Amino acid sequence: MLSANLTYQWLGPVIFVSAGVAFLLLYSHDRKQLSALRLAGAYFLSLIGFMAVMLVDEGTHPGFQSITLISLFSGHFLLVWGVASLLGQRFPRLLFGSAMMIVSIVIIYANLASSPFSLKYMAVCGFIITIALICSQLVWRARSHRVDIVVAAVFLAQAVITLNRIVQMHLSELDLSTRSAFKSSHFASSMQTENAIFAIVVGLALFARYSVTLVMRLNRLAETDPLTGLYNRRAFEAKVPAMRTGSAPLPTGLIICDIDHFKRVNDTYGHDVGDTVLKTVAQLLRNVAGESAICARLGGEEFCILLPESNGEMTRLTAARLRLAIEMQQLVSSGRKFGLTASFGYCELAPADELRAAMARVDAAVYQAKDDGRNLVRIAPMAAAHSEPDGISELITGELQYK
Numbered sequence: 088m089l090s091a092n093l094t095y096q097w098l099g100p101v102i103f104v105s106a107g108v109a110f111l112l113l114y115s116h117d118r119k120q121l122s123a124l125r126l127a128g129a130y131f132l133s134l135i136g137f138m139a140v141m142l143v144d145e146g147t148h149p150g151f152q153s154i155t156l157i158s159l160f161s162g163h164f165l166l167v168w169g170v171a172s173l174l175g176q177r178f179p180r181l182l183f184g185s186a187m188m189i190v191s192i193v194i195i196y197a198n199l200a201s202s203p204f205s206l207k208y209m210a211v212c213g214f215i216i217t218i219a220l221i222c223s224q225l226v227w228r229a230r231s232h233r234v235d236i237v238v239a240a241v242f243l244a245q246a247v248i249t250l251n252r253i254v255q256m257h258l259s260e261l262d263l264s265t266r267s268a269f270k271s272s273h274f275a276s277s278m279q280t281e282n283a284i285f286a287i288v289v290g291l292a293l294f295a296r297y298s299v300t301l302v303m304r305l306n307r308l309a310e311t312d313p314l315t316g317l318y319n320r321r322a323f324e325a326k327v328p329a330m331r332t333g334s335a336p337l338p339t340g341l342i343i344c345d346i347d348h349f350k351r352v353n354d355t356y357g358h359d360v361g362d363t364v365l366k367t368v369a370q371l372l373r374n375v376a377g378e379s380a381i382c383a384r385l386g387g388e389e390f391c392i393l394l395p396e397s398n399g400e401m402t403r404l405t406a407a408r409l410r411l412a413i414e415m416q417q418l419v420s421s422g423r424k425f426g427l428t429a430s431f432g433y434c435e436l437a438p439a440d441e442l443r444a445a446m447a448r449v450d451a452a453v454y455q456a457k458d459d460g461r462n463l464v465r466i467a468p469m470a471a472a473h474s475e476p477d478g479i480s481e482l483i484t485g486e487l488q489y490k
Contacts, residue, residue, distance in 0.1 A: 102283045103134035106290040113297065125169035126293060130286070132162030156194065159211065160187050163218045170222045173296060174229035179221055186217040203264035205256060212253050219246035232299050238292040245285050252278065312384040314362055315369035323383035323391060327442055330381060330395050335438040340394035340402025343449045344372075344409060347428040347461040349388035356420040364418065364427060371412045376405060389453075391446070399435035399466070406431040406464045414462060428462035 107130030114123040135158040164183065171178045193210035196202070223242035226235050256263065256274055263269045310322030318326065331339050346352075346368060353361040365388065372382045372390055381393040392409075394402055413429045432452025436445050448467040456463040 100134055102286045103130050106286055107131045107134070109290065109294070113294075120297070122169045122173035123297070125165045125172065129162050129165035129169055130290070132158045132165065133286075134158075135162075152194075152198075156191070159214070163214070167218060167221055167225070170225050170293070173293070173300070174225060174235075176225050176229050179225070182217070182221055186214055186221075190214040204266045204269050205263040208263075208269065209253050209256065212249050216246045216249050219243070219249065232296075234292070234295045234299050238296055241285075241288050241292045245289070248281060248285075252281070315366055315384050317369050317372070317390070318381065318383040320383060320385050320391075323381060323385070323393075324442065326381055327393055330393060331436070331438060334395045337396040338398055338438065339436045340392075340397030340399070340405065340433065341436045341445055341449055341467075342392040342394070342402060342406050342409070342431060342433045343385070343446065343453050344368075344390050344392075344406070344413075344429045344431045345453050345457070346388040346413075347430055347457070352425070356423075356425070360418070360420045367416060367418065368413060368427070368429065371416070372409060375409050375412055393436075397435075399433075402433045402435060403464065403466065406433045410462065410464055430456035430461050431464040432456060432467055433464065434467035 107127045110123045110127035110130065114120050114127060117123075135154065167183055168178050170176075190210050190213065194207050197206045197210070219242045223239045223246065226239040226242065230236060230239065252274065259274075261268075261272055261274075263272060263274070269275055310318055310325070312319045346364065349361065349364070352364055365384070368388075368390065369382070369384065372392060376382055376392050376394065379395050383391045385391050392405075394405060397405070410429060410431055413427050416427045417424050418427065419425075430453050432449040432455070434445055434449050434452070436442070445467070452465040452467040456465040459465070
């Protein structure tokens with residue numbers, strides 16, 4: 088039979104249902120968020136266990152202990168799995184399995200030995216502490232934002248408060264030998280309150296983590312070229328100042344490359360092959376330029392790279408390696424092999440130089456390379472205010488070297 092006074096006792100179930108529905112709606116909005124589906128399942132299954140413990144009188148249903156344990160284990164399994172998948176972590180099978188086995192053994196022993204209900208309750212609380220510590224560790228290990236610290240702290244606080252509940256029960260002189268005695272004690276009401284509070288707090292903390300993930304994903308979409316995964320032009324120009332400031336007083340190297348005869352590739356082999364060419368070149372730029380460089384697709388078949396702490400000669404050598412790496416590529420379409428080449432322009436970018444003016448000069452060097460026969464590297468002409476007589480001879484030297 089259900090307990091007569093349900094006004095206060097229904098608080099927890101309402102919160103569990105609300106949180107589960109919220110995560111379920113999040114999953115229905117974005118089916119890729121499987122962690123949200125798992126967390127929704129965790130709340131719904133925890134609801135079943137909560138109701139079995141607090142709302143059902145002892146002995147009414149012989150299998151209520153089995154239902155409670157199954158919902159306890161499966162609900163917390165989905166909680167840990169949801170947290171782990173949200174943060175890109177592996178599910179801690181050994182820890183979870185060990186905790187589940189220990190609790191099962193204690194409860195089976197308590198039933199066989201007719202031990203007081205308090206022993207079963209302490210075993211369940213110990214399991215909840217273990218799960219809270221596992222979740223806290225998962226979040227702390229994968230932390231990348233301030234909200235992660237908050238989420239880890241919430242799980243840690245749950246573990247500490249649940250442990251305090253066990254200590255208080257152990258020190259209490261109350262008779263808690265039966266479930267009926269426990270339900271009428273202040274421990275039952277405090278448990279309901281704490282579970283309801285943590286259901287809300289954990290849900291809000293995880294929703295905050297989802298919000299951070301969503302914002303990061305939207306930022307990536309806003310600043311990333313969807314085909315190649317490189318930065319787009321707007322993101323490139325936004326990130327350059329920080330790199331130049333970090334490199335100062337040393338210069339940075341600026342390279343622009345343009346794939347040769349790209350329109351011919353599209354016309355001959357189709358746009359799918361053209362997309363493969365763009366992705367191949369983008370990957371080569373990342374591999375050769377290195378993780379510290381900023382690589383971007385400016386548009387069409389044109390790419391740009393900014394190298395930190397790189398003078399003119401270092402920038403030239405990087406452009407030469409990129410040119411050679413692209414030239415060595417052999418792609419296949421419909422059984423036919425074809426190669427790639429690209430034309431490059433580069434310059435040394437001093438801390439005081441204006442980026443857009445430098446990019447215009449480097450772009451002019453790319454067109455010079457194409458006019459000279461393509462698959463070449465050319466240094467950008469000096470800015471008008473800094474032109475020197477030997478600027479032309481340097482351009483000619485570069486032409487002889489790469490032609």
